[in-house]
Amino acid sequence: MKNYYIILVITLFFSCSGDLEDMNVDIKNATEAPAETFFNNAMKNLSDRLSTVTYGATGSPWDISRLFVQQMSSVTYNEGTTYYVSFTWDDVYMGVLNNLQQSRQIIETEESELSTSTNKLAILEIATVYTYAKLVESFGDIPYSQALDVDIISPAFDQDEAIYADLIARLTAAIGNLNEAQGAWDQDIVYDGNVSSWKKFGSSLLFQMGMRVIDADATLGTQAITAALPNVFTSNEDVAEIDMLASQPNTSDLYVDIAVGNRRDLVGAEPFVDYMNNLDDPRRTVFFQEVDGTDGVYLGSPSGLTVSYFDFSRFGTLFYEPTTAVILLDYATIEFLLAEAAERGLGGVTDAAGHYEAAIRASFDYYGLGDSADTYLANPEVAYATAPGTWQEKIGMQKWVALFNQGLEAWTEYRRLDYPILEAPPQSFVPTVPVRNVYPISEQTLNRENYESAAASVGGDLLTTKLFWDVN
Numbered sequence: 001m002k003n004y005y006i007i008l009v010i011t012l013f014f015s016c017s018g019d020l021e022d023m024n025v026d027i028k029n030a031t032e033a034p035a036e037t038f039f040n041n042a043m044k045n046l047s048d049r050l051s052t053v054t055y056g057a058t059g060s061p062w063d064i065s066r067l068f069v070q071q072m073s074s075v076t077y078n079e080g081t082t083y084y085v086s087f088t089w090d091d092v093y094m095g096v097l098n099n100l101q102q103s104r105q106i107i108e109t110e111e112s113e114l115s116t117s118t119n120k121l122a123i124l125e126i127a128t129v130y131t132y133a134k135l136v137e138s139f140g141d142i143p144y145s146q147a148l149d150v151d152i153i154s155p156a157f158d159q160d161e162a163i164y165a166d167l168i169a170r171l172t173a174a175i176g177n178l179n180e181a182q183g184a185w186d187q188d189i190v191y192d193g194n195v196s197s198w199k200k201f202g203s204s205l206l207f208q209m210g211m212r213v214i215d216a217d218a219t220l221g222t223q224a225i226t227a228a229l230p231n232v233f234t235s236n237e238d239v240a241e242i243d244m245l246a247s248q249p250n251t252s253d254l255y256v257d258i259a260v261g262n263r264r265d266l267v268g269a270e271p272f273v274d275y276m277n278n279l280d281d282p283r284r285t286v287f288f289q290e291v292d293g294t295d296g297v298y299l300g301s302p303s304g305l306t307v308s309y310f311d312f313s314r315f316g317t318l319f320y321e322p323t324t325a326v327i328l329l330d331y332a333t334i335e336f337l338l339a340e341a342a343e344r345g346l347g348g349v350t351d352a353a354g355h356y357e358a359a360i361r362a363s364f365d366y367y368g369l370g371d372s373a374d375t376y377l378a379n380p381e382v383a384y385a386t387a388p389g390t391w392q393e394k395i396g397m398q399k400w401v402a403l404f405n406q407g408l409e410a411w412t413e414y415r416r417l418d419y420p421i422l423e424a425p426p427q428s429f430v431p432t433v434p435v436r437n438v439y440p441i442s443e444q445t446l447n448r449e450n451y452e453s454a455a456a457s458v459g460g461d462l463l464t465t466k467l468f469w470d471v472n
Contacts, residue, residue, distance in 0.1 A: 035106040039124060040189050042099035046131060047242040047326035048253040049091055050408060055080050055265040061087045061138050061437050066266075066407035068434050069400070069414050070422050073269040073301045075312065081304040083429040083463060088440045092135060093147060100128050101148050118177055119184040119195050125174035126202045129167045130328065133209060136160050136167070137412050138437045140458035140467045143450075154447045157454035161216070161468045168209055168224050175202040175231075189242055190328070201240040203231040204334050211337050212416065214344070215471045225347045232338075233331045236366050240328040251322035254405075259320045267312035271422060273300030276401060279381055282372040283364070287404050288313035304425020318367075319405065330366065332402045333409065335359035336395055343391040353384035356395060363402040393419045415470050434463035435470060 054063045055074035064087075066072040067080045074081050104124050111117050135142045144163050146155035184193045191197040210224030233239070244252045248260070257263055268288050276284050277298060284298045291297045292310050301312045318324055339355035341347055349355075357377055364373040380386040387394045396419025403410035414420065415435050422433045439461050443451040455461035 035103040035111060035120065036185050036187060038099045038103035038106065039120075039127070039185065040187065042096045042103070043127065043189055043242060044250065045091065045095035045099065046127070046328075047244075049096065050328070050406075051326045052253040053257050053263075053266055055263075058086050058088065060091050061089050061135070062408040065411040067269075067303070069407060069411040070269040070303050070420075070433075071272045071400075071404055071407065071410060072266045072315075073303045073305075073312075074265045075267055075301050075305070075307045075309050076265045078304050078306050078425075082425055082427060083434055085429075085438075085463075086441055087437050088442065089135065089139075089142075090440075090442075092131065093143075096131050097128065098148060100124050100131070116183045116185075119179060119182050119198075122174040122177040122202075123184055123188075123195075123198050125170055125177075126198060126205065129171045129174070130205055132163065133167055133205075134408060136163050137212065137467070137469070138408070139439060140436060140465070141454040154450055156450050157457070159457060164209070164213060164469070165217070165220055168206065168213075168220060171202060171206050171209070172224070172227055175199060175206065175227075178202070190240060197238065200231055200233055200238050201329065203228045204233045204238075204240070204329055207232050207334065207337060208329065211340065212412075213469050214346070216469045222346065225341065229347045229349070233329075233334045236331050236362055239330045239366070241325040241330070242328070243325045244323045246322050248322075252319075252324050252326060254315075254319055254326075255322045255324065258315055259322070264309045264314075267309060267314050268298070268300040270300035270302045271420065272400070272404075273298055273313060275397070275420070279376070279379060281401065282369050282376065283367060283401065283404070284313075286316050286318055286367045286369070288316050302425070304428065327406055330362070330406070332359045332362040332366065333399075335362055336399050336402070339395055340391070343395075352391065356384045356398070359402065360398055389419075392417045396420065415466075416472075418472060430463050432464060436463060436465050436467055438463055 049060050049062055052060065052063045053066060053072070055077045064080050064085055067074060079085065104121060107117050107120050111120070132142075132144065140160040141157040142160070142163065143155040144158035146152045149155065178195055178199045180195045180199065182195070184195050184198070186193060191201070206224050207228035210221045210228060214221030214225070244250060244255070248256065258266065273284070273288065288298050291299050291313055298313045299311070301307050335355045336359040338349055339352045339359065341349040342352035342355060360377060360382070361370065361373045364370050364376070376382055381388070382398070384394060396413065396417035399413050399417070400410055400420050403413065414422070424430065424432050439451060439455065458467065459465045
């Protein structure tokens, strides 16, 4: 009889325990999500990482790039402008790459029989390649083959040049897998499920990556360029961008920083604003606001100095709007690359001057200033035939301007083309403008053996270490 009561009590306990577990389930919050949700979450997180800003000392890997390339200067705190910086890439690996992987796993296990699965997987691959490429272009060797394996606590770093070659191969395959006769996502915050647009984006990214490595690996670069050219962007209608919404958390992260946060740190940098002033560039009216109390006066602060915020030109009103799009890759960039390809004799591209002019017009048109382009291009300091310097200088200087609000791309092209010529501010941590991000401190403390191997592989974990593609 005693044993019976014990069994009864145990039975009742587990029965109640199960009921209690059911009561602890939050039925209002989903424990599962469709692949599309993970994909769009990844793309929103990527847009945040590309658009956010900082005055320095720590941040995500790309929010400091506006300061490095001296488009903007921090005037309240100068850690970023004088390169006393450290970085974390957790938001990229976890917020972007892991979400893309989760989306992929759901499609492969739950949607593999759907007609849209092949296109969805190809689109995920394009987004994954884009993200990894930006990490390689920033750091060099990075965790790659083991990066998203939950069973590996301390992932090895793969060699940067090998990663880049693999990314180009993956991207080429993904483009080939896109089938324009089939659908993709129902809701896609980049291209609304338009497979043809994704194919153009993939091809344009492949073209850009081929040009990035052309000096380091002419064979690989030429192969990528040749494969990409037939289907690159041909107008501003093709631009890969993420349109933001009017309410948080789906606004531009730049808007959150400078409008919602009311940060009074960032103004135009003197080299950038002076260059635009010297050319009477109409895009000043979009990029910046006039100095308070003046009529048509635009001033940039010397980089690295702590000065009065209100004495200089801050971000233009466009960037105080919550819905301002975040650009992943634009048409102007492709036309500048075509101008460069023509100068290098690549892919049968000709007419460098024509592509250079098309790039500038694309930038003007994007910002609603198309009517001003003719006058600007007639300036002997701008016209391709008469602008000063080599083709690298002509293209590099104009690309610097066109890539405003695309800080990472502006910094990468500065490193690759060696224009504009920028000087490190006084009392900087290093005597030259950084050409690489240093690894996160967490890698030094939690993954030290692999960190030390990677640091040796790239030539030293320094801001001044040139990466494999930056050979000139």
